[in-house]
Amino acid sequence: MLTTLIYRSQLNSSCKSFSLISLVEKARHSNAALDVTGILLFNGVDFLQILEGSEEVIETLFVKISQDKRHDSVVELMRDYGPRRRFENVGMLLFDLRIDTPKSVRDSVLRYSKLDNYLAAEDRVFKFIQRFIHQQKKAPGVSSFRPDKWRLAPEHAPFGKTINGLIDNQVCQFALQPIVEPTEGKISSLEALIRGNDGGSPERFFNAIDQDKVYEVDLLTKSYAFALAEKIGIGDHKIAINLLPMSLVNVPGAVDYLMDQILFHGLQPEQVVIEVTENEMISGFNQFNSAIKQLRAAGIGLAIDDFGSGYAGLSLLTRFQPDKLKIDREIVSNIHLSGPKQAIVKSIISCCTDLEIALVAEGIEKIEEWCWLESAGIKRFQGFLFARPKLNGVGEIHWPQYTNAAYLSD
Numbered sequence: 001m002l003t004t005l006i007y008r009s010q011l012n013s014s015c016k017s018f019s020l021i022s023l024v025e026k027a028r029h030s031n032a033a034l035d036v037t038g039i040l041l042f043n044g045v046d047f048l049q050i051l052e053g054s055e056e057v058i059e060t061l062f063v064k065i066s067q068d069k070r071h072d073s074v075v076e077l078m079r080d081y082g083p084r085r086r087f088e089n090v091g092m093l094l095f096d097l098r099i100d101t102p103k104s105v106r107d108s109v110l111r112y113s114k115l116d117n118y119l120a121a122e123d124r125v126f127k128f129i130q131r132f133i134h135q136q137k138k139a140p141g142v143s144s145f146r147p148d149k150w151r152l153a154p155e156h157a158p159f160g161k162t163i164n165g166l167i168d169n170q171v172c173q174f175a176l177q178p179i180v181e182p183t184e185g186k187i188s189s190l191e192a193l194i195r196g197n198d199g200g201s202p203e204r205f206f207n208a209i210d211q212d213k214v215y216e217v218d219l220l221t222k223s224y225a226f227a228l229a230e231k232i233g234i235g236d237h238k239i240a241i242n243l244l245p246m247s248l249v250n251v252p253g254a255v256d257y258l259m260d261q262i263l264f265h266g267l268q269p270e271q272v273v274i275e276v277t278e279n280e281m282i283s284g285f286n287q288f289n290s291a292i293k294q295l296r297a298a299g300i301g302l303a304i305d306d307f308g309s310g311y312a313g314l315s316l317l318t319r320f321q322p323d324k325l326k327i328d329r330e331i332v333s334n335i336h337l338s339g340p341k342q343a344i345v346k347s348i349i350s351c352c353t354d355l356e357i358a359l360v361a362e363g364i365e366k367i368e369e370w371c372w373l374e375s376a377g378i379k380r381f382q383g384f385l386f387a388r389p390k391l392n393g394v395g396e397i398h399w400p401q402y403t404n405a406a407y408l409s410d
């Protein structure tokens with residue numbers, strides 16, 4: 001199937017001996033043999049490349065190009081399918097904005113393409129080209145969060161030891177995972193993740209419960225999370241718990257029960273954040289809304305979990321604004337490589353900034369993901385990169401440190 005792929009990247013400034021002309025010359029020959037067409041734009045700092053060809057060939061070629069040390073920060077912007085090529089007769093043509101004006105580059109791209117002015121105005125590929133031609137050059141080194149400049153150093157969390165004995169008849173246990181503000185070296189909160197008494201997953205625990213007892217059990221289990229927080233001595237740190245919204249609606253006196261348990265375990269309501277997923281929330285929004293009011297009136301915080309994984313998305317925020325929003329792991333995974341993911345996260349950041357909603361990026365596993373998100377403006381993170389969940393306690397936290405060697409070489 002005919003595929004069009006667009007990516008952007010940055011010239012690797014430490015790559016000294018590099019001839020763009022010979023790169024393009026070689027690429028043209030090799031592309032002709034692979035029946036790949038396209039163009040390469042360069043502005044002295046950034047590249048934009050359009051590649052057209054069969055799906056498999058483009059996939060393999062893009063992997064190879066992504067690993068090329070002559071450029072870095074390779075971000076895929078578009079991968080689409082279509083009936084015909086735009087650059088049918090062009091094996092690989094270079095447009096150099098250091099030499100030609102934006103207008104002449106635009107005109108010659110159009111001349112080489114199969115598009116007339118009218119079609120180009122509507123064409124997504126051409127819009128990417130237009131934007132690149134007119135954008136400001138990004139000076140190298142502008143992004144302060146370079147993955148190669150950071151390393152992670154483990155540190156014991158400032159809490160008591162892991163708890164051994166469970167409370168009598170306790171039906172489940174909790175693993176605690178810190179949400180951190182890495183540049184501040186601060187723990188933002190601890191999320192209590194439910195586990196079976198055999199250490200099994202939440203799904204296994206809830207599947208084993210009589211289905212008409214699910215909401216009652218869901219609510220009851222929170223008292224064990226608060227008990228754990230008390231036993232390990234979380235001080236004035238916050239604790240986040242997951243709750244099915246319908247537990248607040250279906251179990252009589254649910255909010256009072258939560259309040260009693262919070263106070264019984266020496267916590268303040270302001271220290272507690274209830275996390276609900278957007279799908280759970282939207283399915284019974286009107287009923288849940290009255291429970292939310294009671295929680296808010298009591299001082300308990302609310303967070304939307306797995307934001308972006310469900311159907312509601314940004315439209316949910318027109319109906320309800322939480323204190324905190326956790327961006328789903330699917331969206332942040334490999335964000336440093338994906339233009340669409342970056343655009344979506346930027347819009348979430350802008351929206352939450354305007355609405356004064358705190359943002360957390362969850363599921364962070366790679367230092368590159370953290371670096372991109374931190375430089376985009378996110379401050380709070382959760383994921384294996386920083387800390388794994390630990391059963392009945394809080395494990396080591398890996399804090400990022402700027403390496404001295406990197407300072408010297410800058």
Ligand SMILES: Cc1cc2nc3c(=O)[nH]c(=O)nc-3n(C[C@H](O)[C@H](O)[C@H](O)COP(=O)(O)O)c2cc1C
Binds near residue numbers: 065070
């Ligand atoms: C910005 C940029 C664009 C490139 N475009 C192509 C291309 O269109 N086709 C190609 O074969 N190689 C291209 N290359 C070079 C490849 O990364 C790689 O060096 C080349 O395919 C040779 O691979 P080989 O060592 O397996 O022969 C490009 C490299 C850079 C830095």
